[in-house]
Amino acid sequence: MRAVPAPTAKAGRRAPPLAYLSAAALVAITTALAAAARELFAIPDAEMLYVLAVLIAAVFLGRGPAVTSAALGVLAYDYFFVPPSFTLDVHDARYLLTFAMMFGIGLLVSSLAERASAEAVRAEREQLRSTLLASVSHDLRTPLAAITGAASTLRDQAVDAPTRRELLDTVCDEAERMDRLVGNLLDMTRLASGEVTPKREWVPVDELVGAALARVERALVQHVVRTAVPEYPALVSVDPVLVEQLIVNLLDNAARHTPAGTEVEVSAEASGGALTVEVSDSGPGVPEPLREEIFERFQRGSASTGRGAGLGLAIARAIAEVHGGTLTLAERPGGGARFRLELPRVGDSPLVPHEPGEPGAEEAR
């Protein structure tokens, strides 16, 4: 299965201020070129140079900047090159036609360019969707095939007790796997839609880590788990459900890709409301060139056991990003992988009222 990167270009969006600045710069350069050229030889059609500038703006910068460059081009051309020079007066009606042409070309070409890029994005989305569908149906059918096989054997054939037990385990395990996949797909779809805004609450860091550890207890039962979290109630403003999910996914990833008996360490730190969480393992690690790739959807590590659809890390990173933070992978000193989550501080930590008779008992830091 191949990795599916998110589409990058977006059609029809508003051009950034930089694009307008570039359009103005384009006109300035054109003017300088035309002026320099005029010094060397008489150019009959300086306006053609401006048309070229408008075309460039239309193709590369979008409609707004194209119109801007047309307007600036008209002004510059009029001021510097249309007699009488160094005024904005126009004595010859022919130039009005030139001006109209420049605007017209700018509008036409920019809308053509926009349509072409919208088409490209649509094609990219279409491609993404069909790849997603292919991945999803494959990943759903695999457990379904095991369930169907096991259940029909149980119904249609006489099997001994240990086999029966094994087949029943298969049914339960595979059903659970399907459920996880459906949950992951929903999460991923929601996060990729760009409509998720984290529901921030002030949460103690140890609660996030503790709740995550409780949920992966079974997956990590054969590993040695170490934790290092702040002792005091360090509050961070995050969406507790999402961040807990993120930590679960990192721990789950460690459980899946490192041998039994090895160590998995979770450390968390909150300073001034910013949160850092590290999940380190002492497994085989991830070679440098693959460290970004593993965050892509449907990407499985080469040493993978083949379980899971390769969505966990993509979801984890998406969660970090909706919080305005980052999730990166580095090498753990001494071997293994180290995932590092960094979320920026948001707002001021609230105070929890003191209890009567308990001076300074519970002030949040």
Place this chain on the structure above:
Amino acid sequence: MTETGPVVLVVEDEPQMRRFLRASLGAEGYRVVEAWTVADGLRMATTERPELVLLDLGLPDGDGLDLVRRVREWSPVPVIVLSARGREEDKVAALDAGADDYLPKPFGTKELLARMRVALRHARSGAGSGDPVLEVGPLRMDHDRHEASVGGREVRLTPIEWKLLALLAQNAGKVLTHSQILREVWGPNASSQTHYVRVYMAELRKKLEADPARPRLLLTEPGVGYRLADGG
């Protein structure tokens, strides 16, 4: 199959789910009565006098949450919501509407039976009964002498910590939402200050848990609330 087992009302419109519940609950000695609409569910909650209600939320003639609210107007019968809506806000909505527990689909029979036992035990013992000594697993709270201990080790609690822990202990095994806890411990005006609960829970964990980062007693239900691990 006994004829004396507790009557369980199953309100669920999916025939496959009813079939599975009928078979697995019947095997455990429960007597299952079935409804597949809100209207029938309400009627049977009166006529069949169930000891427990298992309720699906998406029913053909309305939302199961309406049934919970209506039933709560006159009956404390424990209601466990079984729903494919697994989002935290759905769980909170169901619990705040008066449901006793929430089990997202799909679930295993073992899990369901455990939750049913907890719900039935709470209903039978009567919530917040006057027993001065509360014991849940390793936790012991003596209200008269105002003493709490975990595994025989005495812990000193502030008044709010005491109230919080007592509330969780009275509802051991049951999830309490942040707003339920806030209302009970801090009063109705604090219902949006969820960080109060979180900070005090962190303090309680430090006092009660061997490793506060890996709690065994004071469990977090992310995005929903807290639950005191049921000793059994």
